[in-house]
Structure formats: C-alpha cells, structure tokens
Amino acid sequence: MPVEVRQAERVSNYNKFWHKDSAKDTEADRDGRLDQYTELVNGYYDGATELYEYGWAESFHFCRFFKGEPFLQALARHEHYLAHQMQIKPGMRVLDVGCGVGGPAREIARFTDAIVVGVNNNDFQIQRARKKTAKAGLSDRVSFQKGDFMKLSEQFGEGSFDAIYAIEATVHAPTFEGIYGEILKCLKPGGIFGVYEWCMTDAWDPSIPRHKEIAHGIEAGDGIAEMRTLTDARKALQAVGFEILHEEDLADRQDVVPWYYPLEGDIFKAQTLWDMVTVFRMSTLGKVITQNTVWGLEKFGLVPKGTYDVGESLKIAATYLVAGGQTKLFTPMALWVCRKPAN
Structure with missing residues (x-):
C-alpha cells in the first residue's frame, strides 16, 4: 500500500494566509499569497480533497442543472459540453491542467476516446487519481503527473498537445497571463484550449464593502x-x-435550477431522491455531522492536524459562493474556447 503523501504542516498553516475580516486584508497579504501560491494550494487540497469527495464527487467543479437532472449526470454533461466545444477527437493527446483526483480526465477520455494526461502539484491528489483510474480500467488512456502548472512547457515541452483544458483550476495561478502563456506554449500550432474559469463578473466592484467581502470569502474558503x-x-x-x-x-443562463443549489443545503430542492443525500451534506445539520466526525478523526491522528479548520473554510466558501451566485457577482463557469495560431 502506498504511503500517504499529505503534509500535515501545510494543512495546519493554511489559514495563516488570510485575515478573517476582508476589510483588513491588504495588498501585502495578497502579494504574500501570490508569492506562496504553491504552499497555499497544497495546504488547502491536502486538507480538502477527501472532504470534496465525500460531499461532492470525484469531479471538483460546478455545473448547470436541468429540471430533474441527477447531480452526477449534470457534472458529466458539463464535462462533455466542454469537450464538444473543443472538438476533442479520438486519439488526440490532451492535457488536463489542475486535474484534481481525475474525475473529468476519466470522463472525457471515455466520452472522446482521447489520450488524457492530468497534471497538478499535489502529491495526495495525484496518488488518488492514479488509484481511481486503475480501478476504472483506464490507465492505458489516462495518466497523471505532478507538476507546477506555471512551468508546463519545461515539463512537457512546447507543441506537445493537440488540446488542453482546465476546469475551475487556473484561478489558483498567481497570474492569468503566466498560466495561459504556458498552456499556449504546450499546444501544437492550431491546437485548442478550453477553460471553465472562476471570475468576478462585470457587476463586481471592489470599492463596495459587500462585494469585497464576497470575493474575500471565496478566496479564503477555496484556496485562491x-x-x-x-x-x-x-x-x-x-x-x-x-x-x-x-x-x-x-452561470448567466436563465436556468430554473441555479448552479449553486446543492450548496444551499435545502433537500427540498434536490432534483432526485439520491441527490437528497448530497444536498443534505451541505445543510446545517450535515455540516455539523461532517465537522464533528473530522474533529474526532483529527484528534486520533487519522487525518492531518488542521483538516477541521480547512473544513471550516469550506463552510465559509459555501456561504460566499451562494452569495456570489445569487447576486451575479461571481461565476465558476466562464467558458472560453481558444485556438493557438497556426503560424
């Protein structure tokens, strides 16, 4: 059995990067986070990964919902939509930037018959991604590598992929220009890049305290x-x-069922009977049960110290993601499909 590769120290240090009060969060604090983004993101995902899998699924992203559509089906359709927009074809070599535990990579490989390589800088997630992919019988078509996505061209070489996608991952990069530039280098001429990006919308104004509070809550709650x-x-x-x-x-589509509905924790909004379980986990009682369990596991040394605090951050995230969605100040699914010039 492989040795677990989480680092307890970086989990316990995660919350040091933010002031709880958004009004006290300064440019110096932001610059410190950007400078140490690798430690910040790894601390977050070392603590949050299993909580994500328990409360959500193996695909760490949001999606649109149709009336009566099951939760897992909606997640898969969101991934299919991206692959379709990018026109990913069988046999293409495709890079998944910020692959998590590999849920989208496996689904897109099944959907398109492409060869998918996943990359992120978190050892624990890479370990779990490989194990889940082997169990799914997809190791011949889906593989994973640890790497800094600000140095993709050093790791993979220029012009090495037919297509590259990122699903709610590049928001963790210290700059958009840096990560997008690396992705451009790694694409073959004429290659396609598709991304679901986390963004504040044009309605967001950081000079308005409530607006700044929502963005700050999303940052602190989601390792951004x-x-x-x-x-x-x-x-x-x-x-x-x-x-x-x-x-x-x-997220700006006029959907009857909003993308953030599972985070609201209202089981009466669940689209199917089974989805009531997922929504319940996001309810007040569900969060209490989860956090009490995590507290106990942490006390017995079964999860790293600080995992409970990361769980508390996830509760903050849910609150502000819903607020951002309701006010249309935030979107987790700004879609761009882009081409690298052929010349």
Missing part, C-alpha cells in the same frame, strides 16, 4: 490567492496570443 474578473481573463488570453473562438458565462 486572488480573485480576478472576466475582463482580466479575457485580456490575458488575448495578451499571450490566443484567438478566442467562443466565449460565454454559463
């Missing part, structure tokens, strides 16, 4: 050094040399 805007992402894609083929904010 700095939230940026739709405009920031668009300008960064263009600045590094991408040709934008398609752009839309899927």
